[in-house]
Amino acid sequence: MESHHAERIPLERASTRSRRASLVSLVGPVTVAAGFVWGILQPHRVTLLHPSGQGFWWLVLEAPLLVAVAGLVFALVVARPLIADLEERDAAAR
């Protein structure tokens, strides 16, 4: 019985940690998806879809695309190394 418990506790911890890694890996893509869904729901806010006659700023700063870009940058620059660190910590703990 004792050895049974000793094996189960690290497994549960590992499961919790991998759940955290999954959550972190979802944050960026969900943000990107939110930006695209917003663009689909309100296409008039994406001026790239109808660029003629638009000024510089209207073509550069489009709110739904800013959301998608923020999610993409976060996923590549922050989330990726964070997941690597989390998994490294998990491996060291096992």
Place this chain on the structure above:
Amino acid sequence: MQPHAEMVHWLFATGLLLLGLCLLCEAIVGTEVWRMRRWRAYLWPGLAFALGIAMWPVMALYTNSAIHMYAHGSWAETMMLAGGAELGLVSGRLRSGWWRLAMPLAFVVSGVAFLVHEQNTWLFSRSAFLHHLIGWSLVGTAVFPLGLAFRRRSVGLQTGFALSFFLFAVLLYCDRDVAPIFGHLSPLAGAPHR
């Protein structure tokens, strides 16, 4: 050649969204893992400080009244103070935990500035509505950084703190220079340009 005021709001919304994403992930993985890389420890305090710096040109270039100048100036100062205090705490140059009160102070001062500098009623226009809503949201959500000043490891408070930045980002993304709110738009607000 200047971008419209609404676009500046969207840019700040993007900064706040990134801030919220960082804080949310720190709440998920825990501060210890988040700070495993030195640059990451400085990331969100640095971003908050940078947003404070970015508020100064807004104060200088988008000032259409004295009250706007005071409001934008107070945001710039308190955001830089809050970001700077967190940077000091992360680097170890500041040791007193009381510096953490700079963040709730920034929330309350920013909220009051929003409420004071919006002189129109809630349903005057979308911009007026959002100013009132953001102002009260800032005052209300100050409870999260205030709680974190005393209970740093509380996951609930950390999550609430992160989600409050998502709320501000969504509200700022909704901003338009002249647009109706729930079908209401005062004739004094002008004609919607898009």
